[in-house]
Amino acid sequence: MELAEIRTYPIKSTKGIPRPSAQVLPWGLEGDRRWAVVDPMGEVIWGGEHPRLLSVSAVETPEGGLRVSAKGMGELKVPPATGDWIPMGSSALPRGAVLAHADAHEWFTRLLGKPARLVRLDDPGDRAITGEQGGLWDGPLLLVSRSSLRRLDDWIAEGAMERQEHPLDPLDIARFRPNAVIDGAEPFAEDAWTSVRIGEIDFRVSELCDRCVATVWDPATQERGAEPLRTLARHRRWDGKTWFGIRLVPRNLGELRVGDEVRPGWTARERPG
Numbered sequence: 061m062e063l064a065e066i067r068t069y070p071i072k073s074t075k076g077i078p079r080p081s082a083q084v085l086p087w088g089l090e091g092d093r094r095w096a097v098v099d100p101m102g103e104v105i106w107g108g109e110h111p112r113l114l115s116v117s118a119v120e121t122p123e124g125g126l127r128v129s130a131k132g133m134g135e136l137k138v139p140p141a142t143g144d145w146i147p148m149g150s151s152a153l154p155r156g157a158v159l160a161h162a163d164a165h166e167w168f169t170r171l172l173g174k175p176a177r178l179v180r181l182d183d184p185g186d187r188a189i190t191g192e193q194g195g196l197w198d199g200p201l202l203l204v205s206r207s208s209l210r211r212l213d214d215w216i217a218e219g220a221m222e223r224q225e226h227p228l229d230p231l232d233i234a235r236f237r238p239n240a241v242i243d244g245a246e247p248f249a250e251d252a253w254t255s256v257r258i259g260e261i262d263f264r265v266s267e268l269c270d271r272c273v274a275t276v277w278d279p280a281t282q283e284r285g286a287e288p289l290r291t292l293a294r295h296r297r298w299d300g301k302t303w304f305g306i307r308l309v310p311r312n313l314g315e316l317r318v319g320d321e322v323r324p325g326w327t328a329r330e331r332p333g
Contacts (some may be wrong), residue, residue: 061260061322064206065241070126071178073107074116075279076234081317084261084310088200089239091120095141095180096157097168102147108274110172111234111282128167134165141180157181159261202269203250204238204305211247211266212304231288234279234304236271246294248296250306250324259320263308270301 066092072093097105097113107113110190116130124140143159157179159165164178214228220227235239240258242250250256253265271292276284292302 061242061244062241062323063316063318063320064243064293064314065238065321066318067234067239067241068239069116069237070095070120071109071113071116071128072104073113073119073274075114076237077117077119079332081314081315082239084201084313086200086310086313089316093295094199095126095160095178095304097176098157098171100175100177105172105176105275107277108272109275110174111284112171114277114279114282116171128164128172133167133171136164137177140277141178147181153176160181177311200266200310201239201263202237202305202310203240203242203256204233204236205247205250206233206241206243207245207247207265208250209233209236209302210321212288212291212295214297216287219291219294228285228287232279235275235277235288237274238305240308240316241316245324251303253306253324254289255325257321257323258313258316259327261314263315264311264313266307266309269305269307271304275304 066079066089068079068082068083068089068091069076070091072095082092095118105113116128118126118128120126121137124138128136128138136161141158141160143161144154145158147156151284157326158181160178160180162177165176168176168178209231216228216231250265251268255265256263270290273289275288276286278285286325288304289302292304296303
């Protein structure tokens with residue numbers, strides 16, 4: 061098995077950036093979801109409810125700012141965030157963040173058609189996630205498997221045939237917003253892992269990843285469909301949720317590189333479901 065792709069998301073709910081390598085920090089990959097778009101109450105605006113965010117490309121600059129673009133919008137250059145510290149609107153989110161430049165608020169307000177502000181998490185250790193440090197996201201690092209996606213595509217095709225529907229194209233793995241994509245495992249073998257070593261980095265598997273409505277939006281077109289949640293609900297539903305991928309917590313720090321060997325560990329527990 062090998063690490064086939066690495067992706068980071070400079071702004072939560074925007075496009076992933078493919079990377080040949082990435083530094084692993086205590087709270088996840090360097091530069092991953094350190095920024096977010098929030099409403100006037102400090103609540104994070106996410107792609108499941110506002111899919112136009114999924115069309116946004118954001119790249120960090122060497123100075124610590126961003127270059128942001130989206131279809132129909134001019135490019136936005138965001139300097140390093142040095143504005144006021146603001147409280148966030150939910151106890152599940154960091155206690156505070158730093159406001160970006162006012163131009164960024166205006167740009168995202170136009171993009172979304174509602175008041176919005178861009179903020180940066182100043183201290184990634186400001187929030188605990190399942191007992192670990194974290195940033196503006198749902199867990200330190202998300203891993204998915206290409207073979208699991210291929211099995212899901214097969215199930216979707218079988219369901220379409222049963223319903224006498226036109227078969228869909230294979231799903232873009234970007235729907236699942238992974239940080240690490242592996243290849244060479246058996247489909248859904250990752251369900252049973254309790255640990256995994258990627259290159260020289262050891263990770264603990266903290267939990268399986270339950271999937272939300274954000275996955276039904278096509279990241280390329282921002283069009284909504286029934287998949288993959290319809291098929292996941294048929295084949296991968298237990299405890300009232302649907303599941304795809306696993307969340308990892310680093311045990312040591314270093315660099316991940318595309319092509320790194322992936323070596324899982326597990327105990328005698330049974331696969332969930």
